[in-house]
Amino acid sequence: MKHKEISSEQTPSAGVPMVLERAYPGVRAQLKRRILGSALACFNEHGIEPTTIEMILARSDASVGNLYHHFGSKEGLVAALLFCALEDQATLLDTELANAHSMQEGVSALVYSYVDWVTAQPELARFLFQARAAVSKGPYAAELQQRNKLRAKLVMGWFAEPARAGALKPWPFELLPSLIIGQAENYSRAWLSGRVKAPPAQYRSMLAEAAWLSVAL
Amino acid sequence: MKHKEISSEQTPSAGVPMVLERAYPGVRAQLKRRILGSALACFNEHGIEPTTIEMILARSDASVGNLYHHFGSKEGLVAALLFCALEDQATLLDTELANAHSMQEGVSALVYSYVDWVTAQPELARFLFQARAAVSKGPYAAELQQRNKLRAKLVMGWFAEPARAGALKPWPFELLPSLIIGQAENYSRAWLSGRVKAPPAQYRSMLAEAAWLSVAL
Amino acid sequence: MKHKEISSEQTPSAGVPMVLERAYPGVRAQLKRRILGSALACFNEHGIEPTTIEMILARSDASVGNLYHHFGSKEGLVAALLFCALEDQATLLDTELANAHSMQEGVSALVYSYVDWVTAQPELARFLFQARAAVSKGPYAAELQQRNKLRAKLVMGWFAEPARAGALKPWPFELLPSLIIGQAENYSRAWLSGRVKAPPAQYRSMLAEAAWLSVAL
Amino acid sequence: MKHKEISSEQTPSAGVPMVLERAYPGVRAQLKRRILGSALACFNEHGIEPTTIEMILARSDASVGNLYHHFGSKEGLVAALLFCALEDQATLLDTELANAHSMQEGVSALVYSYVDWVTAQPELARFLFQARAAVSKGPYAAELQQRNKLRAKLVMGWFAEPARAGALKPWPFELLPSLIIGQAENYSRAWLSGRVKAPPAQYRSMLAEAAWLSVAL
DNA sequence: AATGAATGAGCCTTCATTCAT
DNA sequence: GATGAATGAAGGCTCATTCAT
Numbered sequence: 001m002k003h004k005e006i007s008s009e010q011t012p013s014a015g016v017p018m019v020l021e022r023a024y025p026g027v028r029a030q031l032k033r034r035i036l037g038s039a040l041a042c043f044n045e046h047g048i049e050p051t052t053i054e055m056i057l058a059r060s061d062a063s064v065g066n067l068y069h070h071f072g073s074k075e076g077l078v079a080a081l082l083f084c085a086l087e088d089q090a091t092l093l094d095t096e097l098a099n100a101h102s103m104q105e106g107v108s109a110l111v112y113s114y115v116d117w118v119t120a121q122p123e124l125a126r127f128l129f130q131a132r133a134a135v136s137k138g139p140y141a142a143e144l145q146q147r148n149k150l151r152a153k154l155v156m157g158w159f160a161e162p163a164r165a166g167a168l169k170p171w172p173f174e175l176l177p178s179l180i181i182g183q184a185e186n187y188s189r190a191w192l193s194g195r196v197k198a199p200p201a202q203y204r205s206m207l208a209e210a211a212w213l214s215v216a217l
Numbered sequence: 218m219k220h221k222e223i224s225s226e227q228t229p230s231a232g233v234p235m236v237l238e239r240a241y242p243g244v245r246a247q248l249k250r251r252i253l254g255s256a257l258a259c260f261n262e263h264g265i266e267p268t269t270i271e272m273i274l275a276r277s278d279a280s281v282g283n284l285y286h287h288f289g290s291k292e293g294l295v296a297a298l299l300f301c302a303l304e305d306q307a308t309l310l311d312t313e314l315a316n317a318h319s320m321q322e323g324v325s326a327l328v329y330s331y332v333d334w335v336t337a338q339p340e341l342a343r344f345l346f347q348a349r350a351a352v353s354k355g356p357y358a359a360e361l362q363q364r365n366k367l368r369a370k371l372v373m374g375w376f377a378e379p380a381r382a383g384a385l386k387p388w389p390f391e392l393l394p395s396l397i398i399g400q401a402e403n404y405s406r407a408w409l410s411g412r413v414k415a416p417p418a419q420y421r422s423m424l425a426e427a428a429w430l431s432v433a434l
Numbered sequence: 435m436k437h438k439e440i441s442s443e444q445t446p447s448a449g450v451p452m453v454l455e456r457a458y459p460g461v462r463a464q465l466k467r468r469i470l471g472s473a474l475a476c477f478n479e480h481g482i483e484p485t486t487i488e489m490i491l492a493r494s495d496a497s498v499g500n501l502y503h504h505f506g507s508k509e510g511l512v513a514a515l516l517f518c519a520l521e522d523q524a525t526l527l528d529t530e531l532a533n534a535h536s537m538q539e540g541v542s543a544l545v546y547s548y549v550d551w552v553t554a555q556p557e558l559a560r561f562l563f564q565a566r567a568a569v570s571k572g573p574y575a576a577e578l579q580q581r582n583k584l585r586a587k588l589v590m591g592w593f594a595e596p597a598r599a600g601a602l603k604p605w606p607f608e609l610l611p612s613l614i615i616g617q618a619e620n621y622s623r624a625w626l627s628g629r630v631k632a633p634p635a636q637y638r639s640m641l642a643e644a645a646w647l648s649v650a651l
Numbered sequence: 652m653k654h655k656e657i658s659s660e661q662t663p664s665a666g667v668p669m670v671l672e673r674a675y676p677g678v679r680a681q682l683k684r685r686i687l688g689s690a691l692a693c694f695n696e697h698g699i700e701p702t703t704i705e706m707i708l709a710r711s712d713a714s715v716g717n718l719y720h721h722f723g724s725k726e727g728l729v730a731a732l733l734f735c736a737l738e739d740q741a742t743l744l745d746t747e748l749a750n751a752h753s754m755q756e757g758v759s760a761l762v763y764s765y766v767d768w769v770t771a772q773p774e775l776a777r778f779l780f781q782a783r784a785a786v787s788k789g790p791y792a793a794e795l796q797q798r799n800k801l802r803a804k805l806v807m808g809w810f811a812e813p814a815r816a817g818a819l820k821p822w823p824f825e826l827l828p829s830l831i832i833g834q835a836e837n838y839s840r841a842w843l844s845g846r847v848k849a850p851p852a853q854y855r856s857m858l859a860e861a862a863w864l865s866v867a868l
Numbered sequence: 869a870a871t872g873a874a875t876g877a878g879c880c881t882t883c884a885t886t887c888a889t
Numbered sequence: 890g891a892t893g894a895a896t897g898a899a900g901g902c903t904c905a906t907t908c909a910t
Binding site for chain 2: 190
């Protein structure tokens, strides 16, 4: 099995991440995308709470009414962005997991898709870390929780497959996700906050190997 | 080398963590401690930004003037709490590291002290995760950064000791901290947010073993 | 002279008072009537100011543009409804007054037509009480005032008729309208707000008698 | 029994009605009273809804925070003013009713105290007519309703006294209040809106006589 | 040390209205 | 005639902070 490194994608409209283009396609959604892009930048620069609606407006040349017409509230805007990011991240994982067969390939798929996505979408990744906490306290908490449950079931399903199950240490199941993804996540956070220099994807094979050594029988 | 599990500590004054008692001892600082305890609870319940001064006041039966007399500002209060927590966490690590001799014992010391502290001080741990981001943007950012640097140097010093250095895989140095602490941190976050049930300290030996397998030559 | 009780009228189009049908007849004005009906309901449920254009739209399945095409502004809509109600009320009074000959019959005509109309059109009546105050402050104030003056002159004319004038107490003229209509109005308000149960028309003869006793020589 | 006419009261602090002075006495409540006075004036000039917090602030030289410190919300301010007015009106009626013995004197007490109060407190009276409708839809509706019930019971008690009950026409009880007060109320509204010139108190004896003729056996 | 009334910049949001299609 | 996306002025309210006592 081969893994291609994903490079940071180019964006046709200046400043608007490709991911948003994918989520809200078409010319008519242009302004909507510009608002999302502006919001993403502001949230990352100042944090979600400190970002004011006006900051987002100034950066996107939109009007208040328009923002509220499309997203209903600041919280709605944050949620839209969050679900967008989660969707994109999930798509990548699903693709990689579909190509994995052995347990070790599965572990690699998780680690690779994680670090590749963070490296390709640093802005969205940075936002994700803030937004999850914020959204779980707001009115979109239920929607988020439901989504998380669905994803967890899907991934857990792959790993629980009887044919591969014997390859792991007989350790508590609830420990497994942390053992596989913990190191990659920790390094990704460090990279996003500038504490380390090399992008996570550069260390993908080491991170995957380390994860595998941790869980392999 | 032996490691004793640390149990959640009892608090003499209702609701005020022992850690605060240690940091601000004496009868005269009673109100100060009560404010800190109240703030901690509020920050964890609603988040730092959404917590208002009034919420903290209501829970601690203090007056506005009093709070400002002791902490100068809301940011000062957050910083005081943060440094308190960091201090406590550092003390525990220093103790454990002092008893460690081999490289493997050092890795265990890091993992053990981390999960033990989180398990013993879940409230402070939860707060720590929020506060670091908040403080790095405020007026206490420099103080925090300086402190971090100091701690990093201290710990890195231990691991760079020539006598033990050969025991590790020849991987990039900036990857090491993530490999050692990433899994424990990830599981701790999961526990604090209720996604898993067993307290981190219960899995300390497995987490230490996994970390060691990841980095050992 | 005989007075027939007026029963609450049936409406052909669901929910749209007959009065509006009369004021804006024809199939082409259907949507216009639906908007008026919706507005009337909203104004009575929430008050005029608190009612938003969107509320009216939602209830009438019309579009913003359409509403503004027909009524020009929110105030225009309120005014249209108000003049509609005043017109209807006036028509009834004119009819009854035309059949009255003695002074006592005139007093009865006033009281009867008032309570009968309120009982037959409770929705419009409720609206009337709000709308008069609102419109007197807006751009249709002049139109309303002029209309009021015209009506007052007309009615006053009937009562000033020399042949009947001697039947009244020699009290100040400006007191007369209040003495005749005050009790009926007060009871009507009480009924519309639910404070009393019996519809005003049920007590029409007593109210007319009370009014007559108050003013008769 | 004698009835003294009540003249419009002088106010020590410029522009603040005596009634407010009575309701919130003391030097420390000075600013609170100034806010209430300013709000009263604004509400009467522009209506309750159209009045903005800023208008009230500008007229009273208070700060936003202060207004919200004392009244919690715009609705709270309206309610405070309303209850103040109702209290004052009630006090006057209670006094007059205490001096009345025969049924006719009771009717006079009602009419006199009503017109005297409106004449003495035209500002509060004008406000009363708006505020009742506004408050019955807001969060203070329950408090208002309870108050109304209490007052109604008290007054009804006086009129239901067996010794006097025989003096009235055997008409429905729910009609009685309207018959007694309806004319006075209608004339008061007319005066407050400028449609008639003479203050209600000037016609007090006629209004009382008219009411008595309406209900007397 | 302690109190809490007072301050006011600034926030999120609403909503009547316009206008290009 | 009909549509509804877009506009933006303005509103109610929050909340960290100050300061006289």
